[in-house]
Every structure is written in structure tokens, then in C-alpha cells.
Amino acid sequence: MKRLEGLDQIGFTIDKKHDCACGVVNGYKFIVSFHPQARQYSIMTTIKSIEETGVLSNYLDTMDKGEFINWVSYSNNILVVNIKNHKNLSVSDIDRIIRNIADFAYQNGYVQICRHCGQETSVEACSLNGQNELMCSSCLTQYSMNVPQPKQANLALGIVGALVGSLIGVVVWVVIYKMGFVAGITGFIMAVCCLKGYELLGKSLDKKGIVIALIIAVVMLAAAEMISLGLEILDVYGSYYGISFFDAMQSVPFFLEESEVLAAVIEDLAFGYIFMIAASFTYVRNMYKSVSSDGVIERIG
Numbered sequence: 001m002k003r004l005e006g007l008d009q010i011g012f013t014i015d016k017k018h019d020c021a022c023g024v025v026n027g028y029k030f031i032v033s034f035h036p037q038a039r040q041y042s043i044m045t046t047i048k049s050i051e052e053t054g055v056l057s058n059y060l061d062t063m064d065k066g067e068f069i070n071w072v073s074y075s076n077n078i079l080v081v082n083i084k085n086h087k088n089l090s091v092s093d094i095d096r097i098i099r100n101i102a103d104f105a106y107q108n109g110y111v112q113i114c115r116h117c118g119q120e121t122s123v124e125a126c127s128l129n130g131q132n133e134l135m136c137s138s139c140l141t142q143y144s145m146n147v148p149q150p151k152q153a154n155l156a157l158g159i160v161g162a163l164v165g166s167l168i169g170v171v172v173w174v175v176i177y178k179m180g181f182v183a184g185i186t187g188f189i190m191a192v193c194c195l196k197g198y199e200l201l202g203k204s205l206d207k208k209g210i211v212i213a214l215i216i217a218v219v220m221l222a223a224a225e226m227i228s229l230g231l232e233i234l235d236v237y238g239s240y241y242g243i244s245f246f247d248a249m250q251s252v253p254f255f256l257e258e259s260e261v262l263a264a265v266i267e268d269l270a271f272g273y274i275f276m277i278a279a280s281f282t283y284v285r286n287m288y289k290s291v292s293s294d295g296v297i298e299r300i301g
């Protein structure tokens with residue numbers, strides 16, 4: 001089974017944007033979510049019994065987990081089955097797991113409820129702050145009206161924060177360079193420090209903030225390389241010619257005219273940037289996703 005492909009064959013509606021599919025079995029609404037980072041699936045529904053005897057928990061504890069189920073939980077009226085993204089997992093396996101649970105719940109008098117208001121009612125699938133959720137239509141309306149507005153980021157302070165954060169990246173780059181390495185991971189550290197710096201001082205990280213922080217990271221990585229080069233010049237010529245660090249920094253452009261030096265600098269930077277992109281990609285994508293979903297409530301399916 002590839003992601004959620006094929007779940008429409010068992011009557012579920014696939015929502016690619018939220019990586020989930022929802023459908024009704026035995027009158028209970030289920031959401032099947034795919035978690036790309038963890039490479040897992042989860043099946044979720046919200047049910048309760050008027051006279052809870054623990055029969056459902058017992059059933060889940062003792063049920064045959066087979067080769068696909070990681071774990072099962074039922075607490076606060078939320079039932080979750082976590083499933084491995086196993087190469088042999090098929091739509092009919094998901095269907096069987098859902099049906100077994102729905103049959104057991106039905107035979108034992110469990111009813112669908114909205115976990116937000118606790119009422120026995122039909123529920124709708126929605127995405128709340130990036131989480132796939134089930135809630136009744138009146139709770140959904142209430143949430144939609146009271147969605148907290150994301151905090152406004154302070155642009156100027158955010159930039160200051162990113163610059164301060166970048167200094168950590170510069171120090172790491174320079175120190176590692178001095179030890180005779182160009183470690184790609186520094187590209188990652190630089191990006192993270194700039195993003196965190198922006199978030200800390202700017203109070204929030206919006207999309208504009210992500211772009212600005214990454215531009216600062218790119219520029220400061222080049223600055224770190226220039227400082228490393230300046231320090232190397234100082235090392236080699238400092239005591240002989242009696243020049244200061246600032247003299248050495250001023251001479252950097254002349255050294256860059258040497259094609260050999262320039263080639264080495266370009267190679268160092270290319271290495272740093274490739275790792276910056278490769279290592280930052282997941283981090284930035286996750287952050288971008290959470291920034292985009294903060295304070296967003298959407299109906300699914």
C-alpha cells in the first residue's frame with residue numbers, strides 16, 4: 001500500500017492535503033492518517049460506552065496484533081491504532097482492522113461521541129492546527145469562530161535574532177575550519193541558529209521570517225568562510241609582517257584573485273551550502289508546515 005492509495009475502494013474519502021482518509025463503518029466515523037515522517041499509519045475514532053466496563057480496553061489489550069499493528073490505545077474516549085508502514089500492508093488489512101474494531105464496539109454498545117463536548121453525536125473530520133480530528137458540527141463552528149490568530153512576528157527584532165543566532169554558526173564554522181575541516185553539518189547548525197534566533201527575538205516565526213532567516217544563514221556562511229580565510233592569512237603572515245587581524249581581513253579580496261584560493265573557497269562554500277540545503281530541508285519543511293497550519297481549522301472530506 002502506497003500512502004493512502006486504494007482506501008477509496010473501501011468507501012473512504014481520501015484527502016491528500018491532510019494525508020488522511022475518512023469513512024464510516026458500522027455508523028462510526030474513522031480517520032486513517034498517514035504520517036510521512038514516522039512512516040506510520042494511525043486509525044482513529046472517538047467512541048464511548050454509557051456503562052464503561054473496560055471491555056473495549058480488554059479487547060484491545062488481548063487482540064491479535066498481527067504483523068502490522070505497532071500499538072493500540074483507548075483513553076479519554078479516543079481509540080487509536082498505530083500501524084507500521086509495512087511493505088505487505090494492503091487496503092484489505094486496514095479494512096479488516098477497522099471492521100474488527102467497529103464490530104466489537106457495536107456489539108458492546110459503544111456510541112460515537114464528540115470528544116470536545118462529550119455529546120453522543122455524529123462527528124465530522126477536520127484538521128485543527130495541523131492535527132486530524134473528529135468533532136461535532138457545533139464544536140467545529142465554535143472552533144472556527146474562536147481560532148486564535150497566530151502571533152504577529154516582530155520583523156526588526158526577528159532579524160536581530162537571526163543575526164545573533166548566525167554568530168553561533170560563524171564561530172562553529174571558523175573553529176572547525178581552524179581544525180582543518182569543512183564540516184557540512186555547520187551549514188545545518190547555521191540555518192537552525194538563524195531560524196531559532198528569529199523565533200526567539202521576533203516572538204514568532206512566520207513564512208517571511210523563514211525566508212529572511214535562511215537568507216541571513218546563506219550570507220553569514222560566506223562571511224564565516226571569509227573570516228576563516230582572514231585568520232589563515234594572519235596565521236601565515238601575521239608574525240612575519242606584523243599585520244593585525246583587520247589587515248589580514250582587508251587582504252582577503254587580493255587573495256581571492258588567486259584562482260587557486262578562489263577555487264578552494266568556492267569548494268568549501270559549495271560543500272557547506274549543499275549540506276545546509278540537505279540537512280535543513282526536513283527541518284524547514286516541518287516548520288513551514290506547522291507555520292502554515294497554526295490557527296487553521298479546515299473541514300476534511
Ligand SMILES: [Zn+2]
Pocket residue numbers: 114115116117118119135136137138139140
Ligand atoms: Zn462537540
